[in-house]
Amino acid sequence: MNSSLSIEEVVLINNLLYIENLGGPKGTFMSPSQESKTIGDYVRGVFKNEDLIEDDTEYSDGVTGAEYRQILGAIRKNQHLLNMIIMQVHFESDSAGGGRSVFLCDPSSNEAIIVFKGTQSDAEWVDNIAGLYQVPTAFQENALKWFKSLPLEGYDIITVTGHSKGGNKAKYLVIMDDRIDNCFSFDGQGFSDEFINEYSAEIRRNEGKILNINAESDFVNILLNDVGPKKYFLGTNYGRLGFGENHCANAVLFFDDEDNVSMWEAQQQDKKMADLDLMLNSFIRSYPMSTRENIGSMLGNIILSAFHGNTDTIIGTFSDDKYKDNAAELTAFILRYKEKKPQMVASLKEILKQNGVDTAMIGVIDFITNHALIMEAIGENPTSIIQILELNEAPAAVTDFLSQHKELFAFIVNVSHRMKRIDPTRYKGDDLVASEDGFWPSLLTHKDKRVNLFVMIAIALAVVILLVLLFLIL
């Protein structure tokens, strides 16, 4: 990799893209009015209105005015970043819009730096889910189309980067366009098995240009198959969003009292996240591409509803005719996976604890959810269960909620039925690696057993033939 950017600089640049209305409209980095200015002009402009920045206000999800002050304070001390020129700010118009990106020029190294913002809109959320069943997705293609329209002739180095979905777009670009020299994907999700298979030649050609900058406890960088080397960094950002702040773009930045910034490399990925990564891959592989769209829609509905704080819609998804089977399948898969790999419960407990949730009940829930028969009994007796909970002085909020959503009990029965036939460890959860000859390695965990079965059938057939021959001879 030949970029002039340090990893800290890459992360600081990615943070800039999220800043909106910091101290007023001119505090928005991603505005066409910033074009032709330097990053230094932007930073100086924001500090001119410093008094208008409210320290406790979030200027993007999970990142407050005080935190942005630190980020811009660190940039203010970095002449390399200050001299970079904002060449073009792009708002995606196609596919219902929402994607945002910026083209920067580093005159000192004659480097073009193209940066993609993370998931910006509902349409981009829909596109994130489409990554499960579409190769490539609409927003990946939009990003490539815009990139190809940029006047990049004359630059010595071309670098792409992005955070979250932006990191995925950056990886997509470096795979698809050989002109790119470097790609820094910051907590970006990976690609489906089908994508890795379809573009294995391109991936093998360009994956050496990629560096995945990952927060050790981030929950987006674990999605699907990653491409290229990874470095993990410590992150300790727990604000309003709790565990969710592991995905904030400033989670890996540490500041001293004088706004000097540093990042601390972690030994490895957080074990909890590594476990979750394996489980999600195993689950996705349990379904062919053709049925993943419906599963993806179901997951997407849940994510979008959670994003908008709409509990009724989440519950509605579990009982919706279109989604109820997939939702039950997913839940049954998780419960069966938990049975086979109990460390998932420990990981889940740890995550909840970090969010200040009382985990005392998890042991009980763990026991119940390990037993399909108990779940079935619970699901078939909603009124009795609610009464038992009331007698045991369960919080009124819980009993009221269950009384209003009795459809959840039918869902539990549905889950318990599926638990009896799911084998959650049938497919491996490891990331798929692009192979030299495009051969798609088996992702089944029971390959050896199947071979043995074939051998046994062959032996049995041979024995039968032998017996028939003996019978005929005799």
Add this chain to the structure above:
Amino acid sequence: MELTSSEIRILSALSFNSEEIQNGNLTDKELSLLNEMRAVEKQLSFKYPSYTFEVTGCEPMEGTARDYNEWFYRPAGSENESAYIARTRMADNVLLITDDFYAVVIRDAILSELGKIVTGAGFPLIQSNIGFWEFFGKEYGENLPPMDVLTGKINAGNDIKLFLDGSNLKQSSYETAVKELEGSLKKSSVTGDIYVIILKNAQGDPAKDRVYSDSFSLER
């Protein structure tokens, strides 16, 4: 409910409910978005009758730090271009719509006037550009007077960039040149944030051949 193909495409891209949307069965949220989409298109056509617009997408405010929805749109015939933005917000049960398209309508006239002022004062102008920070509602459409915006009679949040040829400056230093330019613009009642970028020469690359830059603000 009857939906156009474009409406179906946009609403479908914003949710996981595409089959129902195809059949015209919309949720409350989708219905509200559809009404906004139609209102945005109607207002844009009303404000800028010489243009035809296509609303291409939306970024709802839910889950963001914004208190308005953003609608992406483009004038007919423009492809691969960065989206223009209209903002919608409810105030006292009234839908308020503002947009940024006025910039397209007044930009050329303003840049022409700026060119006259800057070159008239003896500065070797290579190119200029202007952006605006404000979004306007029904009050200012295609008839928005450019000079009222340039002089700050109507505050659009002018953000002006002027590129000068460093090899043809008469002043003894870049600092002096910028100071004198500030005086000339002030005399002509120009308002806004002004960024002056001096290039090595007239053929210089606007990014790579910068020899000096500075900024100042002029108020009405």
